[in-house]
Amino acid sequence: MIGLDTVATPVGLLIGIVCGLIPLAAGIHYKQYRAGIAGFIACALTGFGCGLIGGLPMIVLTYAVVLSYAYVNRQDPFTSRAALTEVDFSETRVESIQRVLANIGTGIRRSFRALTRNKAGFLGFLGIAFFILVTTFGPLFIPYEGEAQMDRRQPGSRVLVAPPSWEHPLGLDWKGRDVLSHMVHGGQRLIITSIQAGLIATALAVVLGSAAGLLGGPIDTVISAVANFILTIPGFPLLIVLAAVVDFDSDFMLAVLFGVLNWPTLMRAVRAQVLSLRERDYVQAAFVLDLGLWHIISREVFPNMVSYITVNLIFTIRIAMYSIVGLTFLGMVPLRDPDWAVMIFTGRQQGVIFLPQAAGMLLSPIIAIALFQLSLVLFARSLEEIFNPRLRSGV
Amino acid sequence: MTPVIELRGVNRTFIKDRKPIPVLQDINLGIEENEIICLVGESGCGKTTTGKIISGLLQPSSGEMLFRGRPISSYDRKEQAVIRRQLQLVHQDPFASLNPAHTIGDILGFPLKRHRMVDGISGVRRRIWELLTMVDLTPPGDIVNKYPHQLSGGQRQRVSIARSLTVNPKLIVADEAVSMVDVSIRISLLKMLHELRERLGLTIVFITHDLALAKYFAWEGRIAVMYLGRIVEIGRTQDVIASPAHPYTRALLAAVPEADPDLTRHKQVLRLRSDDIPSLSDIPPGCAFHPRCPFHVPGLCDGVVPALGDGPGFSQQVACLPLQQGIPLVVNQTSTQNAGQHV
């Protein structure tokens, strides 16, 4: 759905390289070699991982960054120290597009610098990037072992499961399959479904919360009533019951179900924020200037909530991941190999949970999930710095 | 000449605790083209509410607002949008009136683009510079890419004014526009407003609780004194200051400190009967000021609500029955309960 759920393919690599040529060429043209090469790598990687969906936007972003380096010394008349009579604002279409792109590039660089400034947040970012890279590109290097490997039974052992060894750094699972291959192949689905679930819940919360706050009246009453109703039902047990009733043919359905059950808390916070932002003087000024409702929502109110919303998005993704793992652990969703959560489930089901040799098989997914969660929490810290102009523009 | 804006019998009530509170009552006010008119009065008397009604942020509960002699509602939708744009508001708090998420260039650019005030992107950028130069923020290039939090209060207030100028307004309501900036910057801001008025033919509605400021700023203009949601005195500033008519205006003037100690010493002391402003939910009958008025005439002032009218010996209009009927104002000793209170 968001383009990450494609496994790296040779075609993707080709697309990525072709995309990467554009920032590279720009880098050479403007003599910004480092930026050009970094852009090439970024394009190649995203193209490799996600094909056109990843490669094309990346061209724009990396090209903008290269331009922003090239334009450092080019004086924009808009920010010159001259007097009004001395400057000429006329420019060609191309020049104005380049200027806008360079501004976007500067913004990206500033955000990135804000990201690296907070050590904990940057660590979280690296953690998330690590898991995404491993689950996207890992499958290229580590083949998936789906079949039971009976021949790996240790002499004298009654089970196939084995602790870590040189050949199998994370050990073998209950069917004698390499745990590392399952780790590499089995994380993407969980991560993607959690992100989807978080996005759906957050999107519902933002749309409904803004509508309730800005429109008020009966719409507000209905939305708040539904939210309160959902809030009174205990979420996870309901998810279990629904999971038993609804037949999930796709993970996306699970994400939707999670989203539908988890928007109310954030919705109420968004609504309260919109209500308070609506009374701000600058929003009133926008009304007096007749800038239109859409402008007021998207440019006046939303930018002041965006850091709050993204931090919440991160936490919703966390909760979604726990819920999905919980459901899988209880066996309430169709089990499909390979999957981190399914590894825990089968570990329990097959009774190897009590065997010391099974530590590799059980702890690997648990630690991976815990680390991913930790990365999310740490990353959330940086978001505030990225979105708050007070903190960002110190650059 | 027809006034640009005229309020006719405007009332405004707010609902508070399920009870209607009359915040404005029977406001009649004509504002001439290119004039400066000051609204003064104590906190809570409805100055901001009047300003918001003029700038279209609030609708009157009853009564109507006329633009160039015709009720606003009689214009078609498009014309109404244009009219609304021509009536702008500058807020009091320079820290709250600019969106912290946008640069100054963006803040000024939004209305310019939205209403196509100028052609093309280069036109917008040139206009932003022009506006910043107009409000003495120079060099403009230093300001355009800054965020509001990087500017001082005075600079922000100038940006606020520049923003209201983006849409070529006819009238600007400046609601306590200088009361939150440093005293040293006030004078230059006020001078700038004066210059803008002359250059652009603006009409300025200047709202303040400070009569000294009103006197300074609107010396060539008019003053309307408000008390508990009504205008009690209105006239040329010079007349109102030189010979205040309404007892409330006199009390306000008596409270203005003078720089000259001699003046202060010889100033007439006006003792109000009470310092407490009555609550809007419990407005006294008759003249709302009579429970505090040292000159009140029992049986006259507490009966009917006085309307604005001429008083013999005054060139301004005043809402005070004894004055209108030519009864000399004498301190009503018998009923002075709160003697010794100096306002």
Ligand SMILES: Nc1ncnc2c1ncn2[C@@H]1O[C@H](COP(=O)(O)OP(=O)(O)OP(=O)(O)O)[C@@H](O)[C@H]1O
């Ligand atoms: N939205 C509202 N809802 C309820 N009451 C309101 C509202 N706006 C204003 N009021 C009340 O109306 C009265 C007049 O308010 P207004 O802001 O017009 O006074 P003001 O003269 O500007 O005072 P100040 O000098 O303190 O700014 C106050 O008593 C206030 O509590």
Ligand SMILES: [Mg+2]
């Ligand atoms: Mg006010």
